[in-house]
Amino acid sequence: MFDNLKILYHQGKQFIPNVRTAQVPGIFRGRPLISLQTVDEAALTSLCPMRAITANPVAIDLGKCTFCGACAQQFPDKISFTTDYKIATNQRESLIITAGDDTPLQLNPQAMRPEIRSLFRSSLKLRQVSAGGDNSGEWELNAANNVQFDISRFGIEFVASPRHADGIVITGPIANNMAEALQICYDAVPHPKIIVLVGTDAISGGLFADSPAVNRSFLQNNTVDLYIPGNPAHPLTFINGVLSLIGA
Amino acid sequence: MNYITLLNNQTIGIAAIPEIPYDTFFEINTGFITHHPERHCVNYFGYKIGDAIKLICCIADDNAHQIYVSACVVKRETPLLALTSKLLCFEKFEREIHENFGVNFIHHPWLKPLRYAFNRFDTSQTIANYPFYSIKSEELHEVGVGPIHAGVIEPGHFRFICNGEQILHLEIQLGYQHRGMEQLFLDKKELLQRATLAENIAGDTVAGHATAFASLWESLCHFHPTRDLDFARTVAQELERIAIHTGDLSALCADIAYQLGASVFGRLRTPIVNFMQEWGGNRLSKGLIRPGYNPFPFTPALAARLLAVFDAFEPDFNEMCKQMFKLPSATSRFERTGVVSYDDVLSINAVGMAARSSGLHRDIRLSHPYCLYPELKHEPVIKRHGDVYSRVQVRKEEIKQSIEYVRKLIATLPHPQPSPSPLQQPQTDVFTITLVEAWRGEICHCAITDAHGELLIYKIKDPSFHNWMVLAMAVRNNEISDFPVSNKSFNLSYAGHDL
Numbered sequence: 204m205f206d207n208l209k210i211l212y213h214q215g216k217q218f219i220p221n222v223r224t225a226q227v228p229g230i231f232r233g234r235p236l237i238s239l240q241t242v243d244e245a246a247l248t249s250l251c252p253m254r255a256i257t258a259n260p261v262a263i264d265l266g267k268c269t270f271c272g273a274c275a276q277q278f279p280d281k282i283s284f285t286t287d288y289k290i291a292t293n294q295r296e297s298l299i300i301t302a303g304d305d306t307p308l309q310l311n312p313q314a315m316r317p318e319i320r321s322l323f324r325s326s327l328k329l330r331q332v333s334a335g336g337d338n339s340g341e342w343e344l345n346a347a348n349n350v351q352f353d354i355s356r357f358g359i360e361f362v363a364s365p366r367h368a369d370g371i372v373i374t375g376p377i378a379n380n381m382a383e384a385l386q387i388c389y390d391a392v393p394h395p396k397i398i399v400l401v402g403t404d405a406i407s408g409g410l411f412a413d414s415p416a417v418n419r420s421f422l423q424n425n426t427v428d429l430y431i432p433g434n435p436a437h438p439l440t441f442i443n444g445v446l447s448l449i450g451a
Numbered sequence: 452m453n454y455i456t457l458l459n460n461q462t463i464g465i466a467a468i469p470e471i472p473y474d475t476f477f478e479i480n481t482g483f484i485t486h487h488p489e490r491h492c493v494n495y496f497g498y499k500i501g502d503a504i505k506l507i508c509c510i511a512d513d514n515a516h517q518i519y520v521s522a523c524v525v526k527r528e529t530p531l532l533a534l535t536s537k538l539l540c541f542e543k544f545e546r547e548i549h550e551n552f553g554v555n556f557i558h559h560p561w562l563k564p565l566r567y568a569f570n571r572f573d574t575s576q577t578i579a580n581y582p583f584y585s586i587k588s589e590e591l592h593e594v595g596v597g598p599i600h601a602g603v604i605e606p607g608h609f610r611f612i613c614n615g616e617q618i619l620h621l622e623i624q625l626g627y628q629h630r631g632m633e634q635l636f637l638d639k640k641e642l643l644q645r646a647t648l649a650e651n652i653a654g655d656t657v658a659g660h661a662t663a664f665a666s667l668w669e670s671l672c673h674f675h676p677t678r679d680l681d682f683a684r685t686v687a688q689e690l691e692r693i694a695i696h697t698g699d700l701s702a703l704c705a706d707i708a709y710q711l712g713a714s715v716f717g718r719l720r721t722p723i724v725n726f727m728q729e730w731g732g733n734r735l736s737k738g739l740i741r742p743g744y745n746p747f748p749f750t751p752a753l754a755a756r757l758l759a760v761f762d763a764f765e766p767d768f769n770e771m772c773k774q775m776f777k778l779p780s781a782t783s784r785f786e787r788t789g790v791v792s793y794d795d796v797l798s799i800n801a802v803g804m805a806a807r808s809s810g811l812h813r814d815i816r817l818s819h820p821y822c823l824y825p826e827l828k829h830e831p832v833i834k835r836h837g838d839v840y841s842r843v844q845v846r847k848e849e850i851k852q853s854i855e856y857v858r859k860l861i862a863t864l865p866h867p868q869p870s871p872s873p874l875q876q877p878q879t880d881v882f883t884i885t886l887v888e889a890w891r892g893e894i895c896h897c898a899i900t901d902a903h904g905e906l907l908i909y910k911i912k913d914p915s916f917h918n919w920m921v922l923a924m925a926v927r928n929n930e931i932s933d934f935p936v937s938n939k940s941f942n943l944s945y946a947g948h949d950l
């Protein structure tokens with residue numbers, strides 16, 4: 204008993220009091236800044252392994268980017284990464300950051316179904332489906348509910364049964380062999396329900412986008428409510444994204 | 452000679468691997484392993500040459516620190532006597548060759564589909580129709596779990612045959628995570644794309660797979676990594692081991708409803724992965740390891756930070772371990788649960804911590820050393836009982852050992868060396884094999900180039916390829932309610948198996 208209390212005492216205060224303003228340590232690569240400097244755009248766009256950079260004007264698609272940092276290393280005056288981890292949005296095209304852009308990413312309430320905020324603001328249960336996810340995103344989603352990030356303080360929780368869920372959270376590019384299970388799981392979630400894509404692979408397919416082993420038809424047939432970029436998405440990116448969606 | 456002898460990370464002309472008739476191939480490869488626990492098959496795969504299929508088998512010898520490689524060209528239509536008929540350890544490899552090319556193996560005990568690869572030979576077989584073992588009985592029942600599991604984890608299907616609460620048999624069916632990885636290594640031609648793919652093979656083993664790819668590629672290109680490259684890779688692999696083992700101890704505690712352990716170990720993973728972010732900008736080491744150069748040199752300031760992280764980590768970690776290991780309600784769930792015998796791990800070809808927890812000496816860091824491991828004079832942590840408790844002990848002791856190694860390494864930081872000359876093109880018509888001991892166990896990557904130096908085949912073997920069968924054996928005769936804790940004690944990769 205006393206040993207347990209001692210252990211608790213030794214942990215100090217672990218939880219992050221404010222997940223909206225917390226600073227992330229080190230050289231975290233969050234929202235990029237692209238300067239207006241003129242560079243060899245052909246060289247810049249072709250160095251990106253993900254083809255996430257487009258030219259004229261230079262823009263980075265956070266739905267394709269793995270935040271590897273190669274572009275910023277080779278063109279440090281053109282591209283830099285801020286530690287702004289709030290990069291989730293509800294519109295796919297908002298993930299494209301253009302040269303000169305320095306506005307934080309936001310969700311567009313107009314593009315949002317009204318029932319999301321009225322029903323899920325203080326309680327949101329999610330069923331996670333890894334569909335070809337490499338287990339990095341899954342590790343970070345689990346971390347989002349550890350004692351530090353503690354997402355359940357907001358009434359957001361991962362549940363075992365889709366019947367208990369208000370939506371699904373997809374990681375991975377959607378492997379062909381998982382396509383049917385994903386559909387069955389989604390169908391089992393009662394209406395109204397949301398779809399959240401977490402990580403580069405889920406949002407754009409990443410390097411797997413044109414693999415014959417991947418089947419992304421589920422995303423053509425359904426509306427996505429939230430895009431959370433990252434490779435993997437940082438727990439704070441996930442938490443802030445979901446909080447802005449439900450308006451908490 | 453019927454085979455050629457190689458070292459870890461060695462590149463040779465593909466023509467130097469002797470092509471031998473199948474009966475000789477059978478004899479030597481089964482002969483290497485029979486009665487030799489220090490030898491095991493690290494890779495056995497096929498690839499198409501015109502209408503024929505070329506088989507390449509690689510047997511590692513841990514005592515001699517060498518790998519014996521032999522080859523054999525066969526026709527798809529000609530059935531072959533299964534190596535598995537003599538040694539079970541070839542079971543998975545032959546299923547893969549059968550699935551991909553349609554080669555029939557005679558006297559294979561269960562020539563079932565392995566992962567339903569998109570380019571499999573027989574596309575009429577689909578994942579929804581896997582031929583499970585079943586049993587007609589009034590007393591026994593079957594329990595199916597998955598592909599989607601209760602927690603936030605990857606998908607796979609477990610089919611149990613139970614007598615009441617007791618598991619008699621477990622069959623694990625995988626393939627749901629198949630992304631066509633090996634084909635993408637050929638299709639994506641840029642080096643950064645391939646390095647990114649390597650990081651995505653198993654996103655919980657980024658340092659392991661990225662080191663394997665970088666080492667293999669550098670060997671293909673005649674490039675000798677500088678000390679600071681080897682240094683960064685060694686440190687990254689050991690930090691990955693610490694982070695995952697700590698996180699898994701947390702998950703193990705959660706599975707036995709030990710809230711204090713789950714919380715404390717869970718929060719102790721954070722400073723380690725946050726350090727990875729301070730170093731390379733990503734908590735899971737993505738972007739950190741690249742062939743031919745070091746994008747994020749390890750600075751003295753980082754070394755000082757890491758020492759501070761360890762200083763804070765160790766007392767809390769030790770205190771929590773001490774408490775957990777003296778708590779009867781925790782240890783009684785671990786002890787004698789999920790037991791796998793030495794004989795079983797040996798015959799399955801188990802690798803890594805799963806093998807070491809059952810007394811099998813198998814650790815690439817010692818047997819086929821690479822990076823800076825020769826200097827560390829690594830001594831594997833070995834336990835004998837093969838139960839969950841042993842695997843918990845191995846994880847605890849490996850965490851301590853890794854901290855000690857990293858402390859030793861960062862005591863003498865290498866001077867960042869100027870980027871050596873850029874990587875050359877890969878050599879033409881060559882074969883390379885790379886072995887790495889990641890936190891789960893041995894990773895093996897093999898590559899073959901063509902006459903233009905293009906990749907002809909890229910073959911990846913994750914430790915989970917072998918170790919899923921160890922889990923299936925471990926849970927026999929256990930209560931089904933103990934399955935989660937057994938499963939977590941291994942924490943195997945689905946993506947790494949399904950590729």
Ligand code: SF4
Pocket residue numbers: 250251252253254255256263267268269270271272273274275
């Ligand atoms: S950080 Fe993103 S945009 Fe830049 S090179 Fe890497 S993937 Fe491309």
